[in-house]
Amino acid sequence: MPELPEAETIVRDLRPRLLGRRILSVAVRHPDVLGRTTDPERLHDAVAGATLAAVERRGKNVLLRLAEGPVLAFNLGMTGRLLTSDAPAAAGMAHVTVRFQLDNETELLFDDVRRFGRVDVYTPGDWALRTTELGVEPLEDEFTPERLHALTRTSRSPIRNWLLDQRRVAGIGNIYANEALFRAGVRPSRRANTLRREDTRRLRETLREVLAEAIGARGTTFRDYRDAQGDPGGYEPRLRVYDRAGQPCTTCGTAIKRAVLSNRSAFYCPQCQR
DNA sequence: AACGCGCCCTGTCCGC
DNA sequence: TGCGGACAGGGCGCGT
Numbered sequence: 001m002p003e004l005p006e007a008e009t010i011v012r013d014l015r016p017r018l019l020g021r022r023i024l025s026v027a028v029r030h031p032d033v034l035g036r037t038t039d040p041e042r043l044h045d046a047v048a049g050a051t052l053a054a055v056e057r058r059g060k061n062v063l064l065r066l067a068e069g070p071v072l073a074f075n076l077g078m079t080g081r082l083l084t085s086d087a088p089a090a091a092g093m094a095h096v097t098v099r100f101q102l103d104n105e106t107e108l109l110f111d112d113v114r115r116f117g118r119v120d121v122y123t124p125g126d127w128a129l130r131t132t133e134l135g136v137e138p139l140e141d142e143f144t145p146e147r148l149h150a151l152t153r154t155s156r157s158p159i160r161n162w163l164l165d166q167r168r169v170a171g172i173g174n175i176y177a178n179e180a181l182f183r184a185g186v187r188p189s190r191r192a193n194t195l196r197r198e199d200t201r202r203l204r205e206t207l208r209e210v211l212a213e214a215i216g217a218r219g220t221t222f223r224d225y226r227d228a229q230g231d232p233g234g235y236e237p238r239l240r241v242y243d244r245a246g247q248p249c250t251t252c253g254t255a256i257k258r259a260v261l262s263n264r265s266a267f268y269c270p271q272c273q274r
Numbered sequence: 275a276a277c278g279c280g281c282c283c284t285g286t287c288c289g290c
Numbered sequence: 291t292g293c294g295g296a297c298a299g300g301g302c303g304c305g306t
Binding site: 032077078079095112113114115116154155156157161223224262263 | 276277278279280282283284285286
Binding site for chain 3: 077173222242
């Protein structure tokens with residue numbers, strides 16, 4: 001997806017457009033994007049007539065809180081897009097899976113070519129439960145150096161894989177995991193429990209730095225990501241390692257390497273990252 | 275019980 | 291030009 005910075009960008013874009021609006025109805029074109037606990041009828045019953053009271057982010061999830069209680073949670077998977085129909089680009093969305101009719105003649109569109117994305121409806125209680133399954137928010141104060149270090153103690157996974165596990169830290173995906181590891185000087189294959197206190201301290205810093213910079217640039221468009229206006233993000237030119245195999249390291253000039261960890265690409269500078 | 279793997283799905287790109 | 295294979299911001303369920 002859409003990782004944390006992309007979800008955050010979408011949330012900020014959607015908030016002024018959605019707050020206070022009422023959902024009139026929901027049309028589901030591809031039921032396979034609905035979570036296992038819901039179906040088109042249940043979704044419609046839960047949200048039709050409801051007022052949008054808050055637009056928030058949790059990890060990589062975009063949350064729409066309804067005044068009547070239910071929480072709509074969107075996970076965009078790899079190719080999911082969430083935009084309003086008044087965006088000029090909305091007309092070009094060829095894979096709309098779910099559309100929400102609003103009370104101002106516009107629609108909220110959930111478009112997803114690969115349909116790895118999901119939309120779930122939760123009761124407040126169920127959402128409270130679900131959110132405890134997600135890890136710490138990396139940009140919040142609670143993400144302290146001590147916390148990250150303690151979390152890494154018990155895992156022998158390569159740190160790149162470790163960072164992708166949403167139950168530990170929420171919102172990191174493959175792009176920003178690789179970028180933060182580069183800046184911290186840590187190899188993606190390094191076992192989590194071998195990181196020294198100094199390594200986790202730096203990694204916490206670089207994670208926050210990279211995520212904040214990417215939010216500032218409105219996210220990374222590697223291929224498919226679009227914001228709520230349908231526009232690409234601006235962070236791609238600033239990537240230092242991701243998808244740069246064979247190209248020179250921006251720090252030392254050594255060729256960036258690609259490795260495969262758990263069937264997913266990892267990129268690193270063999271000179272700068274130990 | 276933590277971890278890795280295969281799979282879900284469509285589109286694009288690259289080499290032959 | 292056509293075709294097969296590899297690969298893609300994610301996450302779930304399974305077996306070990």
